[in-house]
Amino acid sequence: MDNAGYSKWGGGSQDLPGGHWGRWEHCKQRFFFLALVLLVATILWAFILSILLSKASEQTAVLGALKEEVGACNSCCLGTKAKLQTTLTELGETQAKVLQQESALKELQERVTQGLAEAGRDRENVRTELFRVLEGIKFQNGSCEPCPKSWLTFQGSCYFFSEPPSSWEASLRLCANLSAHLVIIGGLEEQGFLSLHTRGLGYWLGLRAVRHSGKVQSYKWIDGVPLSFSHWNTGEPNDSRKQEDCVMMLHSGLWNDAQCSSKMDGCICEKRRSC
The missing domain is CATH 1.20.5 (Single alpha-helices involved in coiled-coils or other helix-helix interfaces)
Incomplete structure (x- = not known):
């Protein structure tokens, strides 16, 4: 090969x-x-x-x-x-x-x-x-000028005891319509005079609570003056249910705080005599 x-x-x-x-x-x-x-x-x-x-x-x-x-x-x-x-x-x-x-x-x-x-x-x-x-x-x-008929006289003022029950606001308007205001109690003498004329009812006063952050801090009269003289009932004011901002007078003359919307009480209106 x-x-x-x-x-x-x-x-x-x-x-x-x-x-x-x-x-x-x-x-x-x-x-x-x-x-x-x-x-x-x-x-x-x-x-x-x-x-x-x-x-x-x-x-x-x-x-x-x-x-x-x-x-x-x-x-x-x-x-x-x-x-x-x-x-x-x-x-x-x-x-x-x-x-x-x-x-x-x-x-x-x-x-x-x-x-x-x-x-x-x-x-x-x-x-x-x-x-x-x-x-x-x-x-x-x-x-x-004398006080109107059915009004009571004391120390130059006229007082009217309204007995038909109404709320605090309604009582405030009632007194305003009568050229008066809800009563402002300045001392023990005036308190004694009013106590003598209660008739077994409760009466709204011109006093309200001053509330801050849900708590009552003080009380003022409707003319803006802070409360000085007071005549509270035993255990009052207690602000029951945190809703009692208005003050009324019991038939005994002692004071009690109550709900302003309550319609169980009458009121006391006050105005000065004109001279």
């Missing part, structure tokens, strides 16, 4: 012209082709890599710019936040000052109102004392 044409590269026997020299030329051509392919592949990879690096560089630049913008925005936001916090603090301080001034103004208003009411009460007390001295003389010469 003739093995002269056997080729290691082809995996079989071939008859190549020129013998060994022909085989060498053939191998050179194959090496050249492989080198050319490798070179082309390398160039392509280098080109692709350069493109990728260029893109990566651009992305890095963009990310850097974005990072700078984010940093600037963050700095701006921090500054704005600090300003807002400062403004909020100043607003809170201003609000606290306004509330403090409002509270002081309200307290001053209450003091002025109370002072005016007390001044009015003092004027009435002075008038009462003067009336005691002059009442006899003026009564003799008819200079004082």
